[in-house]
Amino acid sequence: MELLINSMPLLTKGVVTTLYLSAASIVLATVSGLVFALMQLYGGIVLRVLVETYLYIIRGVPLLVLLFAMYYAAPYAGLTIDAFTGGIIVIAVYFGAFMTEVFRGAILSVPEGQWEAGRAIGFVRSKILIHIIFQQALRVAAPPYINTCVAVIKGTSLVAIIGLADVTYIGKQIVERTLAPFEIFGFVAMIYFVICFLLSRLGSYLEKKFDYIN
Amino acid sequence: MENAAIEIKSVSKWFGKNQVLKKVSTTVRHGEAVVIIGPSGSGKTTLLRCVNLLEEFQEGEILIDGEAMGYRIDKGRRVRRTEAEIARMRAQVGMVFQSYNLFPHMSILKNVALGPVKTLSLPRAEAVERATELLARVGLANKAQALPGELSGGQQQRVAIARALAMHPKAILFDEVTSALDPELVGEVLDVMRQLVQDGMTMMIVTHEMAFARAFADRIVFMADGEIIEQGSPEQIFENPESERLQAFLKRFKQGYQM
Numbered sequence: 001m002e003l004l005i006n007s008m009p010l011l012t013k014g015v016v017t018t019l020y021l022s023a024a025s026i027v028l029a030t031v032s033g034l035v036f037a038l039m040q041l042y043g044g045i046v047l048r049v050l051v052e053t054y055l056y057i058i059r060g061v062p063l064l065v066l067l068f069a070m071y072y073a074a075p076y077a078g079l080t081i082d083a084f085t086g087g088i089i090v091i092a093v094y095f096g097a098f099m100t101e102v103f104r105g106a107i108l109s110v111p112e113g114q115w116e117a118g119r120a121i122g123f124v125r126s127k128i129l130i131h132i133i134f135q136q137a138l139r140v141a142a143p144p145y146i147n148t149c150v151a152v153i154k155g156t157s158l159v160a161i162i163g164l165a166d167v168t169y170i171g172k173q174i175v176e177r178t179l180a181p182f183e184i185f186g187f188v189a190m191i192y193f194v195i196c197f198l199l200s201r202l203g204s205y206l207e208k209k210f211d212y213i214n
Numbered sequence: 215m216e217n218a219a220i221e222i223k224s225v226s227k228w229f230g231k232n233q234v235l236k237k238v239s240t241t242v243r244h245g246e247a248v249v250i251i252g253p254s255g256s257g258k259t260t261l262l263r264c265v266n267l268l269e270e271f272q273e274g275e276i277l278i279d280g281e282a283m284g285y286r287i288d289k290g291r292r293v294r295r296t297e298a299e300i301a302r303m304r305a306q307v308g309m310v311f312q313s314y315n316l317f318p319h320m321s322i323l324k325n326v327a328l329g330p331v332k333t334l335s336l337p338r339a340e341a342v343e344r345a346t347e348l349l350a351r352v353g354l355a356n357k358a359q360a361l362p363g364e365l366s367g368g369q370q371q372r373v374a375i376a377r378a379l380a381m382h383p384k385a386i387l388f389d390e391v392t393s394a395l396d397p398e399l400v401g402e403v404l405d406v407m408r409q410l411v412q413d414g415m416t417m418m419i420v421t422h423e424m425a426f427a428r429a430f431a432d433r434i435v436f437m438a439d440g441e442i443i444e445q446g447s448p449e450q451i452f453e454n455p456e457s458e459r460l461q462a463f464l465k466r467f468k469q470g471y472q473m
Contacts, residue, residue: 116268117315121329121381122305124297131332135319212319212361 004183007174014167015191021088021156021166022195026149028092033099040104042125051100058097064158066090071162087159091152098148106141107133139210146203150196157192167191218277219244219385219416220265220307225274227260234260235271236440242385247417249427252437253463258420261437262387265418266307267300278303279384305333308378308386312394314370316362322373323349323358326380334381341380348376352406368399375406385416392423424467428452436460 040051070086081089110133118128160169171188175181220242227235234257242248250258263269265276267284276283283303285292295303317325326345330336336344349355352372354365362370371391378386388407392400404426410417411430421427427434428448435445436459444457455461 111315113311113313113315114317116309117311117317119268119301119304120266120307120309120311121377122301122333123329124301127332131328132317212363 001183003178003180004187007178007184010170010174011167011187011191014165014170017164018153018156018166018168018191019195021084021091021159021164022149022153024088025091025095025152025156028088029095029099029148029152030145032092032096034103036096036100037103037107038129040100041107055097055100058094063091063094063155064161066094067158067162083159083162083164087156087162087164091155091159095148095152095155098151099145102141102144102148103137105144106137109140110136135210139207139212142203142207142210146199146206150199153195153199154192217243219246219279220418221275221277221280222261222265223275223277225261225264225271225276227257227264227269227271227273234440235264237274238437238440238442239274240435240442240445242416242418244384244416245414246432247411247415247419247430248433248435249419249421249431250435250437251421251424251427251463252443255439256437257440258437259389262389262418262420265387266304266309268309278306301333305329305381306384308381308383310371310374310378310386310388310391312390314362314367314374314394316370316373316377318362321359321361322354322365322376325362325373326377329377329381344380345376348379349373351379351409352376353402366399367395368402371395371399371403372406375403375410379410385418386410388417388419388421390420390422392421424452436463438463 036051036054039047043051067087067090070081070090071083074081074086107129114132114136115128118132123131156166157168159166160172163169167188171184175184178184218241222238222240224237224239225235226233226237238257238261240248250262252258260269264271265278265283270284275285281303284300285294287293316322317328320328323342323345326348327338327341330341330344331338334341346355346358349358352375354369354372354376357365357369362373365373374391375386391407392403395403400423404423407417407419407426408430411432419427419431431448433445434448434451436443436451436457438459443459444451444455451460452464455464
């Protein structure tokens with residue numbers, strides 16, 4: 001227990017890194033997911049094929065492999081990138097694919113009659129999306145969106161393998177030094193659990209807030 | 215043609231190989247209430263939806279107040295209008311749907327005011343005033359802040375009519391607007407429609423409500439198999455049906471449901 005307290009400063013730094021990685025990746029993945037979903041749905045055949053190719057590739061390759069590729073192979077391709085920025089980009093690109101599917105599914109779930117009613121009052125497609133479809137889609141998107149965010153947070157732990165000092169990496173360093181896996185990893189697991197749990201609670205709150213049916 | 219709000223000229227439509235509209239031609243004059251009746255699959259709803267281009271049609275022309283809907287003739291070839299042009303023309307023709315299609319995430323006041331604000335660029339205060347007036351006109355002034363989900367089907371449909379009226383349309387299309395309602399709620403919607411007819415609104419109505427058609431239509435169009443078989447005044451259609459098809463159709467209605 002004393003060990004845990006002594007390790008707190010280090011672990012805290014790790015938690016901050018983890019939170020920063022998660023937040024940045026979530027923001028990037030959300031924005032790109034929204035953009036790609038709209039491209040896939042309304043962008044014409046070229047954009048649609050591009051997005052779908054990206055989706056197929058990402059769904060077929062593990063996140064860890066992508067991280068290794070960025071870290072080890074990128075320098076050969078002439079790209080110099082630090083592990084931190086590269087980590088964010090890779091994680092965002094990876095989960096961006098899932099975000100794309102979340103948003104696309106949510107938009108498609110809104111009944112066709114809503115589009116027709118929008119057309120009947122003289123709206124063009126973009127107006128229908130913004131004023132009529134978007135809020136209805138948000139309600140459907142909320143649960144899988146939060147789930148994907150939780151997956152992002154857990155996914156950031158993989159950067160430990162490319163030497164990035166997130167809370168998992170720091171935990172592992174401390175354990176290797178002190179041979180106290182239970183306290184340290186137990187604590188690390190609890191950190192992830194608390195973050196993810198709070199996020200899920202936020203998700204439930206948002207779901208209720210968007211539920212205009214009641 | 216002068217004074218025509220809607221002109222349908224030789225319109226044909228195919229779903230794949232199946233021709234669902236066969237060179238259909240008819241006109242709705244300003245202030246006229248035209249009711250289209252016919253068996254299911256006759257193409258009457260499809261025809262209605264072609265008027266505001268919710269359905270595409272491959273041949274023919276539809277003119278809204280003299281302007282060609284959906285397509286222009288450019289050097290003898292059919293060219294599709296831009297999305298903006300089509301939207302502008304759609305705003306001139308209101309539509310009321312069988313399943314109401316109200317926007318569930320906003321109050322009924324906002325449902326009615328949305329079109330005027332975003333399409334007609336009315337100032338918010340004016341649009342709200344207009345919406346309040348219209349909701350009063352359809353008998354729902356006290357529910358202005360309610361969400362559609364809190365209302366009955368008949369109430370929702372009346373909101374839908376108010377929403378169409380808010381756009382000051384040249385004509386309103388009614389697509390079987392009472393077919394999804396419980397019988398006791400049908401009357402309140404037909405009351406609003408009767409009032410509109412009497413106020414001189416140009417209306418194109420697809421319905422199975424024969425009594426309403428008989429009492430309030432200026433003209434009735436009978437369709438079957440994608441064609442107009444017969445059209446005329448309610449007296450002509452109901453008292454003196456000429457075609458066998460129409461006679462058979464009316465007979466079934468008079469007999470009602472037979473076990």
